[in-house]
Amino acid sequence: MSLVQKYPKEVKQILSKYPPEHKRSAVMPLLYLAQREEGYLTKAAMQDVAKIVGITETDIAALVGFYTLYHDKKEGKYRMQVCTDLPCALRGAEQFMESLCSKLGIQVGETTADGFVTLEAVTCLAACDKAPMFQTQGPDGIKYHENMNVDRTMELISVLRRSGREVEK
Amino acid sequence: MSYIVLRHRDIPDLNKLDIYQKNGGFAAFQNAVTKMKPNEVTDVVKNSGLRGRGGAGFPTGMKWSFIDNKNWPHYVVANADESEPGTFKDREIMEGNPFQFLEGLALACYAVGANVGYVYLRGEFWQLAAALDEKLAEMEKAGILGDKLFGGDYSLRIYTHLGAGAYICGEETALLESLEGKRGQPRVRPPFPPAVGLFGKPTIINNVETFTNVPMILANGADWYKGIGTADSAGVKVFSLSGRVRKPGNYELPFGTTFRELIYTHGGGVQDSRPVKAIMPAGASSSLIVVKDEKILDTPMDYATVRTLGGDLGSASIIILDDTVSMDWLVNKTVHFFKHESCGKCTPCREGTYWMSNIIERIHQGQGTTGDVDLLLNVAKQIQGKCLCALGEFSTMAVVTGIERFPEDFKNAVSPAPLPALYVKKNEGMDTERV
Amino acid sequence: MTNQVTLTIDGQQVTVPAGIGVVDAAKMAGIDIPVFCHHPKLEPVGMCRMCLVEIGRPMRDRATGQIVMENDAPKIQFLPKLETACTNKVEEGMVVLSQSAKAKDGQRGTVEFLLTSHPLDCPICDKGGECPLQNLTMAHGPGKSRFLFDEKLRLGKRVPLGDLIVLDQERCIQCARCIRFQDEIVGDSVLGFDDRSRSTRIITFSEPGFDSVFSGNTSDICPVGALTTRDFRFEARPWELESAASICTQCPVGCNITLNTRREARAGGDFVVKRVMPRQNEEVNEIWICDKGRFAHHYTDSKKRLTQPMARKGKSEKLTHVSWDEATKLAADRFSTAKENFVVLASGRLANEDLFNLKSLADQAGGQAYLYSRIGGGELTTQLGVGADTNFGKMGKGTTIVVVASDLYQEAPIWYLRVKQAVDRGATLIVLNPRATKLDQFASFVVRYAYGDEVKEIRDLDRKKEVGEAFKQAENAVILFGSDGLGVEGTSNLAAACAKLLQDKGQVGKPNNGLIGVWERANDQGAWEMGFQVTDDLAGVLAGKSIYVVGANPVGDDPKLAEILNGAAFVAVQDVMETETTEFADVVLPARAFTEREGTLTSGERRVQRFYSAVPPTGEARPDFAITAQLASHIGIVLEGTSVSAAFDRLVGAVKSFEGLNYAKISEVRPQWPIVGRGDMYYGGTTYENTMGLGAHLTGAAERDEKVSLPRAHREIPPRPKHNELLAVPVTRLYDRGTTVMKSADLLRDRIGEPFIALHPDAAKNLGLEGGQLVNISFDGVSGDAVVRLDDTVSVRVVLVPREMGFAIHEPVPAEIRALEKVA
Ligand SMILES: Cc1cc2nc3c(=O)[nH]c(=O)nc-3n(C[C@H](O)[C@H](O)[C@H](O)COP(=O)(O)O)c2cc1C
Numbered sequence A: 001m002s003l004v005q006k007y008p009k010e011v012k013q014i015l016s017k018y019p020p021e022h023k024r025s026a027v028m029p030l031l032y033l034a035q036r037e038e039g040y041l042t043k044a045a046m047q048d049v050a051k052i053v054g055i056t057e058t059d060i061a062a063l064v065g066f067y068t069l070y071h072d073k074k075e076g077k078y079r080m081q082v083c084t085d086l087p088c089a090l091r092g093a094e095q096f097m098e099s100l101c102s103k104l105g106i107q108v109g110e111t112t113a114d115g116f117v118t119l120e121a122v123t124c125l126a127a128c129d130k131a132p133m134f135q136t137q138g139p140d141g142i143k144y145h146e147n148m149n150v151d152r153t154m155e156l157i158s159v160l161r162r163s164g165r166e167v168e169k
Numbered sequence B: 001m002s003y004i005v006l007r008h009r010d011i012p013d014l015n016k017l018d019i020y021q022k023n024g025g026f027a028a029f030q031n032a033v034t035k036m037k038p039n040e041v042t043d044v045v046k047n048s049g050l051r052g053r054g055g056a057g058f059p060t061g062m063k064w065s066f067i068d069n070k071n072w073p074h075y076v077v078a079n080a081d082e083s084e085p086g087t088f089k090d091r092e093i094m095e096g097n098p099f100q101f102l103e104g105l106a107l108a109c110y111a112v113g114a115n116v117g118y119v120y121l122r123g124e125f126w127q128l129a130a131a132l133d134e135k136l137a138e139m140e141k142a143g144i145l146g147d148k149l150f151g152g153d154y155s156l157r158i159y160t161h162l163g164a165g166a167y168i169c170g171e172e173t174a175l176l177e178s179l180e181g182k183r184g185q186p187r188v189r190p191p192f193p194p195a196v197g198l199f200g201k202p203t204i205i206n207n208v209e210t211f212t213n214v215p216m217i218l219a220n221g222a223d224w225y226k227g228i229g230t231a232d233s234a235g236v237k238v239f240s241l242s243g244r245v246r247k248p249g250n251y252e253l254p255f256g257t258t259f260r261e262l263i264y265t266h267g268g269g270v271q272d273s274r275p276v277k278a279i280m281p282a283g284a285s286s287s288l289i290v291v292k293d294e295k296i297l298d299t300p301m302d303y304a305t306v307r308t309l310g311g312d313l314g315s316a317s318i319i320i321l322d323d324t325v326s327m328d329w330l331v332n333k334t335v336h337f338f339k340h341e342s343c344g345k346c347t348p349c350r351e352g353t354y355w356m357s358n359i360i361e362r363i364h365q366g367q368g369t370t371g372d373v374d375l376l377l378n379v380a381k382q383i384q385g386k387c388l389c390a391l392g393e394f395s396t397m398a399v400v401t402g403i404e405r406f407p408e409d410f411k412n413a414v415s416p417a418p419l420p421a422l423y424v425k426k427n428e429g430m431d432t433e434r435v
Numbered sequence C: 001m002t003n004q005v006t007l008t009i010d011g012q013q014v015t016v017p018a019g020i021g022v023v024d025a026a027k028m029a030g031i032d033i034p035v036f037c038h039h040p041k042l043e044p045v046g047m048c049r050m051c052l053v054e055i056g057r058p059m060r061d062r063a064t065g066q067i068v069m070e071n072d073a074p075k076i077q078f079l080p081k082l083e084t085a086c087t088n089k090v091e092e093g094m095v096v097l098s099q100s101a102k103a104k105d106g107q108r109g110t111v112e113f114l115l116t117s118h119p120l121d122c123p124i125c126d127k128g129g130e131c132p133l134q135n136l137t138m139a140h141g142p143g144k145s146r147f148l149f150d151e152k153l154r155l156g157k158r159v160p161l162g163d164l165i166v167l168d169q170e171r172c173i174q175c176a177r178c179i180r181f182q183d184e185i186v187g188d189s190v191l192g193f194d195d196r197s198r199s200t201r202i203i204t205f206s207e208p209g210f211d212s213v214f215s216g217n218t219s220d221i222c223p224v225g226a227l228t229t230r231d232f233r234f235e236a237r238p239w240e241l242e243s244a245a246s247i248c249t250q251c252p253v254g255c256n257i258t259l260n261t262r263r264e265a266r267a268g269g270d271f272v273v274k275r276v277m278p279r280q281n282e283e284v285n286e287i288w289i290c291d292k293g294r295f296a297h298h299y300t301d302s303k304k305r306l307t308q309p310m311a312r313k314g315k316s317e318k319l320t321h322v323s324w325d326e327a328t329k330l331a332a333d334r335f336s337t338a339k340e341n342f343v344v345l346a347s348g349r350l351a352n353e354d355l356f357n358l359k360s361l362a363d364q365a366g367g368q369a370y371l372y373s374r375i376g377g378g379e380l381t382t383q384l385g386v387g388a389d390t391n392f393g394k395m396g397k398g399t400t401i402v403v404v405a406s407d408l409y410q411e412a413p414i415w416y417l418r419v420k421q422a423v424d425r426g427a428t429l430i431v432l433n434p435r436a437t438k439l440d441q442f443a444s445f446v447v448r449y450a451y452g453d454e455v456k457e458i459r460d461l462d463r464k465k466e467v468g469e470a471f472k473q474a475e476n477a478v479i480l481f482g483s484d485g486l487g488v489e490g491t492s493n494l495a496a497a498c499a500k501l502l503q504d505k506g507q508v509g510k511p512n513n514g515l516i517g518v519w520e521r522a523n524d525q526g527a528w529e530m531g532f533q534v535t536d537d538l539a540g541v542l543a544g545k546s547i548y549v550v551g552a553n554p555v556g557d558d559p560k561l562a563e564i565l566n567g568a569a570f571v572a573v574q575d576v577m578e579t580e581t582t583e584f585a586d587v588v589l590p591a592r593a594f595t596e597r598e599g600t601l602t603s604g605e606r607r608v609q610r611f612y613s614a615v616p617p618t619g620e621a622r623p624d625f626a627i628t629a630q631l632a633s634h635i636g637i638v639l640e641g642t643s644v645s646a647a648f649d650r651l652v653g654a655v656k657s658f659e660g661l662n663y664a665k666i667s668e669v670r671p672q673w674p675i676v677g678r679g680d681m682y683y684g685g686t687t688y689e690n691t692m693g694l695g696a697h698l699t700g701a702a703e704r705d706e707k708v709s710l711p712r713a714h715r716e717i718p719p720r721p722k723h724n725e726l727l728a729v730p731v732t733r734l735y736d737r738g739t740t741v742m743k744s745a746d747l748l749r750d751r752i753g754e755p756f757i758a759l760h761p762d763a764a765k766n767l768g769l770e771g772g773q774l775v776n777i778s779f780d781g782v783s784g785d786a787v788v789r790l791d792d793t794v795s796v797r798v799v800l801v802p803r804e805m806g807f808a809i810h811e812p813v814p815a816e817i818r819a820l821e822k823v824a
């Protein structure tokens, strides 16, 4: 089932943001939409978006490759993206990451056995004063989690596991 | 004194439309649309001495006056990409005081005759974008956005656009490419956006904080604003304070406030009361300002004076480094950041950041030689002045100033001498290997 | 850009057109500023930073705006930073330093950066010897590497981008020339960059990979050895290659090419063609050629080449070797006695000189001369064809280009490019076709019609609303007509309708105006000029006759003709290769391939161009015109058979439109822009400079102010299919299954594909068929198997049957389609 059939309202709304002769601008929001279900972009999804905005699949692949928030491979349901950039590192982000790794029993870039969490190290997320922090990228979008410690993080994960979705703060 | 940009800290729930309007919100916009000519708005901003808050510090009013009136339509784009390590002010503004930001954007649109404005947010600001979309819907309902505003014939719509994870999209022309649905790679400049911008049309791009100042300027007048801050840098700045301080966070202070006041009066001083070793005034892309001499801390923070310390105030993302931080560790951090964020379009940055990261990694792992330190410095200088955009330049700042201003840190790194505390903590595994 | 600016580059004052970049200005002045990403045919992007120079501009007084003088010369102000000479436009009084210590240091730095991740495998690199990076490393590079070798990125050395181009990721320097070529020149983004920073990689996601008929050009403009062609990879080193100027014989565009040759053991130490390269002719193909022209030449050294004259004692006997004299005499005797029953059937891939001799022979022996083609209307292009000095490169605003019943991308790829460029320059494009074609995307107006309505559509064109206006407004108008779904009758009528439209509006007899036939072969236009005719009833024309088949394979294209040739009084076949037709020959005459001889061809634009011989003849093979002359001599007919230029002069004497031409004239060259193919491969790529001739145009009737009387175009109503049938219409595919192409099949496999027919998904559903399924299609006595391709751009009533797919389709005809076995 194509994106337009699945989300007619959203697609229409997205396209309405840009001048009709510059449909291409809609490609990024559409890719987010197409990534929603699977957590990554299937070839079919890319073809789909390419059709809607009238560019080639190669153009799409080039975008997916350039922007770090688009993914072309299946990973954990939730991507836990810990900022280990300079300011956060100055506030213990790296130790946080290390302990998180050992708690989850995976290395950075790996996914938990149950395919639920993928742990990633990312560059600055504009929350330098609230380190250690990370964002989760999952079915329900991207959410920030700030001033975290390992226990609160493990707690969050188990909540996610149970509820299957982010609970609003 | 009361807040100008971070007004939500004075007024609770300022991010609710009715509260914002109760506090004079959108009066300036309505007044401009109904009573002022567009260029009059630009003139006020010009006279206020407001300079861009995104890093370059370019006079805002002057930029607006560069818009090419022979080529239509015009666009205004808010740069909400906020990706410079150490910068987190635009986010607080958009969360706490969104309407003032949007009113500033609306005023800019009116001033340059744009009927469409875009807010380009970094992809990570997903929730924020959703929130802003709601605010924009409310504004449309309230008749602040839409067709024929306030009974006149000026129409305006504002849309959000989410990036997807690329620091370079903060660079204004890369941002435009991204907004056009392409890879966020900078364009050759000139032509500059006010001549050829979004969809090839004249476009004004400003930082979120820049826009957020505008409504207050129009409400209280250019002279009022000029009266704040210094002659060189008018008004207030939101300083993002981070690093080894007790109370990191955003602090809105007049330009000219000293580092000392920011760090000690507001920031609660350095962690474990250690001495400040160095300051990065403009995030990861800034030079390292040496604080061997305590007096440096009494330097007033404005664009001109900070330059005299061999640095740039940039976006005023003040990262405090104490004596536990070894500069080779820090440079390793910054270089890896820029290597990861280089868009790959031009050779010196693409190849240079990769090369530098190899060398610094080697040094940092203790496999480096003094020759490597010289090579690193040399490569950094070979990048300087040759790149298509400023990112390449940024990637060399900490490297060059780090090596030149803190040679001993690198000497230590390439010789098995005892290492500073934090550095050792970071590298237990490796360190034990060495002895 | 008539106004000029004067600036100083490395101390040399140069005056150049305003608006151009500094690199190009320097080039005009004979100064080479090193570049990688910049290419004169592409928009400057300033990516590679190789062209770093110091740029100074006259200083202006802030207050007065006056230029500041300093001992009575303008004071020059240099920016602190180096600038890219490719992106900076020339300015009056500008001063450029490309050789200063500072500039050189910048250039050195860029080369060093590029080398940090470059494998330096020049000794095994195809580009070695013609490599910009290699050259510039010698000129500007550092002596030794400061980059740790073990830290070099290890990447894919053999990544196929589609079946023709191979990418070496280690060698790629991310200049994006290939990507930009596809985006800007072709308008089809099938290449792109993946990832970013140092991980930036070239990728293609099209199906098949790198889905472009122009892919080979990217390896010419690639400034390193990152993109190599499948058939030249590791085949030879550039400095071992000889080169000969030639003309592509694959389609009517007449692209100028260079044949690169080398002595090889497999040829007994003789020269063989190693690769086909573009040769610059800005008026024809610029510096591009299509992949068919580049890769389909392998038939010339195929095992099936005919090497000696042969004859049959009796019908059932085998062919045996005879002398040239015997062979030609044998044929001559039969032809002379046959009189009006003597028929010449000649192909449009022959040279003008060949065709002229053949026509003369037919005339003087009392026989008839037919062109082996399924497209009519040539008698009109000879009169109202585009005027002398027509140049697609000059078409832009004010020119309207009409393309009717043609899929240019498939039928004449370089014309597709030229039309697209013209549109980029502001030309108006009107495309009329029964189905969607790639060209539609550039058209200002697309007109769809049902097969059979083409004449009506053209007749009513200027009565249509906006489209009509667009045509009426045109200062210049060119109409290209093709044969999409048409036979001889249909195309003749279409041509007549187009000719009338042009003549009524006076768009004839001047440059960039007139009629162009999108013919099947390279020299069909030449044949028309000499008075050859075509027929839609080949069987009827050949039955019982004494036939001289030259360069054609009628039986291969149409097996039904087998018994006709069997029943013919006498058959002589003259060709380069053994074909299905030679099996029915009483006499076989081996001809030289175009690579083994000289001659001239007349392109669809009526430009006469020269090709030269590059390799020695195969066996006893002789040039066609010489064979014909020898044959004629036995009948006492005197034709030029020794000197090809003399043969041409005779042709000029006899055919009006050739008047005034001679080999000297068509060999003339003029300076061309951009300057390519010189020592500095980094500027224009490895394409060749044209030193052997740009060709010259024929004149048309209108130019000779002769009265042209046009035949009335009447409308062909195609037969209507029965309920269980579809209307089968012939269409043209670039990669057909014709003899010359199939010899390169191992290379072009994915492109040629299996025989197929295309129909609308709904049409398929009605017949219970699905895509990829093997079916049998049959129409008036022809029957063949093909795979079903679904194409929602064709009407549900028709089925597209590509020409030369193994079963003969000459005109629209009702067809029955039966499912064979299902495919998984
Ligand atoms: C690599 C790079 C990253 C940048 N990132 C940002 C950013 O995140 N936010 C921003 O406002 N400006 C950023 N800038 C500056 C913008 O290019 C531009 O100067 C600014 O948005 C203009 O707005 P202003 O005049 O209000 O400062 C960046 C510049 C460069 C070269």
Ligand code: SF4
Pocket (backbone or CB within 6 Å): B168, B185, B186, B341, B342, B343, B344, B345, B346, B347, B349, B350, B387, B388, B389, B390, B391, B392, B393
């Ligand atoms: S300097 Fe870096 S980020 Fe800027 S264009 Fe060059 S490669 Fe891209």
Ligand code: FES
Pocket (backbone or CB within 6 Å): C034, C035, C036, C037, C038, C045, C046, C047, C048, C049, C050, C051, C052, C084, C085, C086, C087
């Ligand atoms: S930057 Fe000028 S040639 Fe590449």
